[in-house]
Amino acid sequence: DTGVSQNPRHKITKRGQNVTFRCDPISEHNRLYWYRQTLGQGPEFLTYFQNEAQLEKSRLLSDRFSAERPKGSFSTLEIQRTEQGDSAMYLCASSPPESPLHFGNGTRLTVT
């Protein structure tokens, strides 16, 4: 069990640029979740996958956000035309069904 891996750890980008984050889940976990967290708040649900199928996406998520999980393994989260309000910690977690989530170390995004 090598844990959930997220890359990069930190990303600084200029407003209007596109960014992509990667998450490698624990290998036997078929569920993968993306959350966003800002200072003083709990993790905010963005989307989750069961295998390669994206089962739910937050209504709060604009069309600038997209996530994929090809072949049910790693996942990517892309943010297009970044805005300063996108600055946050982006957390990925994986789990078997109905089991606790295991989090990666997160990707901290700063939009200047």
Place this chain on the structure above:
Amino acid sequence: QKEVEQNSGPLSVPEGAIASLNCTYSDRGSQSFFWYRQYSGKSPELIMFIYSNGDKEDGRFTAQLNKASQYVSLLIRDSQPSDSATYLCAVYGHGGYQKVTFGTGTKLQVIP
């Protein structure tokens, strides 16, 4: 009404005392409940999970669940300064909605 509600704190307790953290949830059908600890700048780590009404103990931690009242709590006995962190309550949705929703977290400060 928020899906998962916690008092944001901070909750201050002296070293050696019992810390009591509370959480209420809105989805009456929820069956799985988790407590995570999050140190500043780090990702959440699982400390307890509970599925059935009643108490579940693990070392200094006790989780309590009352589904009728839609209430889950975490007790930390013999609190230590190293317990100072934010504690997040998380709830699995039921049926086809398997997303995990987090509260905003309660910040605990253990005073030496």
